[in-house]
Amino acid sequence: MPPTDERSNRSDPSSDPSSPPGAERSTFASVRRLYPYVRPAMPRLVGGLLASLGASLMALAIPRVLQWVTDGPLTTGAEDHDWTGLAWSVVLVALLGVGEAGLILLRRTLVMFPGTRVEAVMRMALFKHLQDLPIAFHDRWPGGQLLSRIMGDLGLLRRWLVFGILQLVVSFVTIVVGVGLLVVTGGWLGIIFLCGAIPVTILAFRFSRKYRKISRLSQDQSGDLATTVEESVHGIRVLKAFGRGPDALDSFTDQASELRETEIRKATTDAGLTTALRVIPEVTQAVALVAGVYLVAQGDMTLGALVAFFATTAVINGPVVDLGMTLSMTLNARTAVDRFFEVIETVNPLTDPSRSADLPPATGETGGHVAFRNVTFRYDDAERPVLDQVDLELPPGTTTALVGLTGSGKSTLAMLPPRLFDVTAGVVEVDGVDVRDMTRAQVRERVAVAFEDPTLFSASVRDNVLLGVPDGLPEAEREALMTQALEVAQAQFVLDLPDGVGTRIGEEGLSLSGGQRQRLALARAIAARPRVLVLDDPLSALDVTTEEAVTARLRDVLGATTSLIIAHRPSTVALADRVAVLQGGRITAVGTHHDLLATDPHYRYIISSLEQDYEAHDGENHAEQGESQHGQSQQTESQEALS
C-alpha cells in the first residue's frame, strides 16, 4: 500500500523543513521574486498592460459621449436639426468600441508569447536545479510534490501572467478612474457609490487571508495526490502481487476526497466574495438611482449626467465583479510562486570548489587510490552517525569487498567516493585529493557507480550504456567501449533485441528482467572507464554462474580499476583481493577472505549468515524456476526481454 501517512503532513508547509512558509511575506513581496524570470518579457507585458488600460479608458469614454449626446444633440436635435452632432456621436461611440476591441486583441497578441516563454524558462530552471540538488533533498521530497510544482504550478503562473495580473491592474485602474469620474461628475451620487467601496475593501481583505491558506492546502494536496499516483504506478507489480490494489484505491479515494473538500471550500470562499461584489454595487446603484431621479426632478442634475452616471457604473461593475476572480487567481499564483521558490532556493550543500583540483588524467593504466580518513557520516535527520571514524585504504587496481550486517552502513560508505553525500567529518580522498576539492565533473570522470536497484532511462540501450561516456569521444571509440562493457557485464542479450543496441527500452527498463537491467546498469558503469568503480551489490539478481562470469571478466578487463564491491554473496566476497568488515560504524578488519575466516569471529558470523541467506534464496529460486519451467518451452533472454 502506498505510504500516505507521511504525506498528509505535507499539506502543512511548515511541517517540511525545506519549505519555509511563504505566509510571512506579503503577496506583492512574494510575487516580486518573479522579476528576474519576467524581466526579458517586460516590454511586451507592459505593452499588453498599456493596451488593456487604453481599452478600459475607451470604455469609460463612451458614457461621456452619451452624456454629451443626451444633453446636446439628442435633446435639442429634433428642433434645431442637429443631425450632424448626432451622427458624430454615433461615429465616435462606434470608433471607441472598435478601438477598445482592437486594443484587447493587441493585448492578447503581446502577452501570449512572453507568458509561455517565462513558463518554459522557469520550468527549465527548476528542472536544472532538481538535477543539481543532492540525494538528501530527493530522499525528503516526494516526487509528486516536485511534479505538481514543475507542471501544475508553472502552468497556473503562466495563465496569471498573461491574463490575471493584467486584468487585476486594469480592473483596479478602471475602478479608481471610474469612481473618480463618478465623484467628480456625479457629486452626491458618486459619493453614494464610493460608500460601497468600504465593505468591498473589508471583504476583499478578509477573503485574501482565508483564500491564501486554502489555496496553499489545495496545491499541496494536489502534489500529494500526484505522489500517490506516481508511487502506485511505479509499484504496480507489488500492489498486484500482494492484492493491495483495493487498498491503494481506498487511500487514493481518501486523498482525492480531501482535495475535493478543499476545492469546494475554495470555490465557496470565492463565490462568497463574487456574490458580495455583485450585490454591493447593485445596492449602491439602486440607492443612487432614487437619489438621481430626485436630483433630476429638482433640476439639480441634468438627464445626460444621470445617463452618463449609470453608463459609467455599468463599465465599472464588470471589473468589480472580475476583482473576485482576478484576486483568487493572484492568490493561487502567489502560492505557486512560493512553492516554486521553496525548491529553487534550496541551497545545494554539495558545491564545486572555485577551481578544479590538479589531478592525474582520469583514465590510464592504473586505478585510482581511494582513502577514507577518519570518516564520520550522519544523515541529517538521524541522531547518531552511521559511520564513525572510518579508516580504509583501497590501493590502486585492487578489488575490495565490503561486508557487514544489514544496516551497518555499507551503501552509505559507497556513496561517499562518488560524492553523492559529503562526509560529516573526516576526508574521502581519490588520488590523494579530497573529493570536496574536486569539481563534480572531475569526480564523475573518476568514479562510476552501479547500484543494486538499476535505473534505466526511456532511451535506447546504446544511450543507457553510454550515459557516463563523454560525448566528445569519436563514435568508433564509443562503440568499442559499449561493446566491451556489454561483454564484460554479460549483457550481449541486447544484440538479439529487435533493433539491437538501438532498441528503446521501456520506462526505467521495465520491459527487461531484473538481472538484465542490472547487467545493463553494470555495463553503463564499466563503459565510463572509471579509475574507481563502486558496485553496490549490482549482481544480486544474477544467477551464480552469470555472476561468476561477470566477476571473472571484470577482473580481466578492469584490472587497472580500483573496485569497491558491496557483496551479499559469499561467492562475490571470495573473488575479491581483500575484504573490509564494517561493524558498529567502523572498519574492524581488513584482509583476505581466508585470513579473515581464520582470524575474525564477526566475519565468520557474517559469512555464515550470508551463506544461510543465499541457500534459502537459492532454494526459492530453484523452486520458482521449477514451477515456471513446468509445461513451458524455454524462452531465450531476448524473448524474456520483450515479454
Ligand SMILES: Nc1ncnc2c1ncn2[C@@H]1O[C@H](COP(=O)(O)OP(=O)(O)OP(=O)(O)O)[C@@H](O)[C@H]1O
Ligand atoms: N537517507 C537516509 N536517511 C536517514 N537514514 C538513513 C538513510 N539511508 C540509510 N539510513 C540509515 O543508515 C543506516 C545504514 O544504511 P545502509 O543502507 O548504508 O546500510 P547497509 O549496510 O547498506 O544495509 P543493507 O545491507 O541492508 O543494504 C541504516 O540504519 C539506515 O536506516
